[in-house]
Amino acid sequence: MSNADLVIRGGKIVSPEQIIDASIAIADGRIVAIGHDDLMPSAREELRADGQYLLPGAIDSHVHFRDPGYPHKETWKTGSAAAACGGVTTVFEMPNTNPPTGTIEALRLKQKAAESSYVDYGIHGLLGDDTIDRLEELLDAGVTSFKAFVGNTFGNLPAPSDGALLEGFEKLAPLGIRTVVHAENSSIMARRQHRLEEAGRIDPLAHLASRPAVAEIEAIGRVLTLAEWTGARVHIAHHSAADSLFVLRAAKLRGVDVTVETCPQYLLLNTNDMLRLGGILRLNPPIREERHNQPLWDALMDGTIDMIATDHAPHTPEEKTRESIWACDCGFPGVETQMPLMLTEVNRQRATLMDYVKWSAAAPAKAWGLYGTKGVLAVGAHADIAVVDMDRRAVLSQGRLQSISKISPWNGRTVQGAPIHTLVRGRFVMRDGQLVSEASGWGQSVKGVQRMPTPRARNTEHYISAVLKTPEGVPPTAVPADLSAFEGTGFLPPAPKEAA
Missing domain, CATH: 3.20.20.140 (Metal-dependent hydrolases)
Structure with a gap:
């Protein structure tokens, strides 16, 4: 395996399902290996995390x-x-x-x-x-x-x-x-x-x-x-x-x-x-x-x-x-x-x-x-x-x-329990409890x-964007052009008679 930028050795990796003893190798901001310490690639830098938890x-x-x-x-x-x-x-x-x-x-x-x-x-x-x-x-x-x-x-x-x-x-x-x-x-x-x-x-x-x-x-x-x-x-x-x-x-x-x-x-x-x-x-x-x-x-x-x-x-x-x-x-x-x-x-x-x-x-x-990409310690994820x-x-x-x-x-x-190092995409932004100001x-x-799951829109036919348009087959006006059928029905007043 090619060289890594950083290997964190001897820690306990925590997920929502389990805690495992493993080391983590990081290259180009991402996790490239997780496993037994002996299986980790060589790296420019190492961090011992014995007895500590990697979250x-x-x-x-x-x-x-x-x-x-x-x-x-x-x-x-x-x-x-x-x-x-x-x-x-x-x-x-x-x-x-x-x-x-x-x-x-x-x-x-x-x-x-x-x-x-x-x-x-x-x-x-x-x-x-x-x-x-x-x-x-x-x-x-x-x-x-x-x-x-x-x-x-x-x-x-x-x-x-x-x-x-x-x-x-x-x-x-x-x-x-x-x-x-x-x-x-x-x-x-x-x-x-x-x-x-x-x-x-x-x-x-x-x-x-x-x-x-x-x-x-x-x-x-x-x-x-x-x-x-x-x-x-x-x-x-x-x-x-x-x-x-x-x-x-x-x-x-x-x-x-x-x-x-x-x-x-x-x-x-x-x-x-x-x-x-x-x-x-x-x-x-x-x-x-x-x-x-x-x-x-x-x-x-x-x-x-x-x-x-x-x-x-x-x-x-x-x-x-x-x-x-x-x-x-x-x-x-x-x-x-x-x-x-x-x-x-x-x-x-x-x-x-x-x-x-x-x-x-x-x-x-x-x-x-x-x-x-985030929220998990896994190969391919951001470190x-x-x-x-x-x-x-x-x-x-x-x-x-x-x-x-x-x-x-x-x-x-x-309090009891604290982060002592923080890494963002493989770079220390806090180390040994101290802010890394150059970061x-x-x-x-x-x-x-960001990749949101497939959306599940509902009732789209009632959205304002849908009802702003007149549906096909429906007249654009609510009043019929020929009103003669309504004369004398009470819906319309009778047509005025022409003057003698």
């Missing part, structure tokens, strides 16, 4: 890198550096930047910003009332997928009307493109927040009171109804409530192509933490009562929830610590802390390492059309690898985050390797 790099389908528009909160360089140091090798970035990613011009600005990325990336374009006619051209220009803000969040982008959402799904269903949906009912939330502010409530729990679980239940149900009718693929972002899981379970049983993510904050935090941390924990959907935590774990285990994402949403400390909860910006950094938090729960036997690989890599790779030490103990520190946002609800939390700009768009 497919995490794929985070929900990050906000704030660039363009809000570089004081985050940039592509700092956000992707955080991803690299968190064992995340691919991110999908959200469109609520400034300008929003709903035009070719805005997309070009984002693509330019992404040239500094340490990790590979997809870009979610904006699905809104005024972008419906541009969806195809955004796809052609490099967008991988779309996001619909059915619930309002940072940036205050208007929620698409139901008519626009339906038409957007009609356009995307035949293409097989998946749309991320922030599923909360904006009307409910706006009215309740107004009422709470009028009543003078500015406490942390007022935010939760303004966004009850019913807002999530209703919005998910509405979105799934439109997706099922059209055959569109949808993805429910940051699922937070136990109460809405029944809607998802029923839809999946009916065969609706819906994938679902939740985040560490909804699994591990609750209103007890909100009372302790205040505005630091303000995010959308809100942190909920403790009774929601375990059902979300159960939903991950039974497949109702498919994957882990972070909703990495950085802001400055000043923007997170204002007196009124309504004045605190929503979200906090998460892409760097997700893996240690989840590995800690694996060490606590709440799930297996194989479960974690399914949630963090395999499932998102399948949802976004990347599986086989996107997180080398993990399951025994490494640390205390998370917001001051040491790569993100510009040096404020985190995880600050001071003890800035190594990341590239996944658009070129």
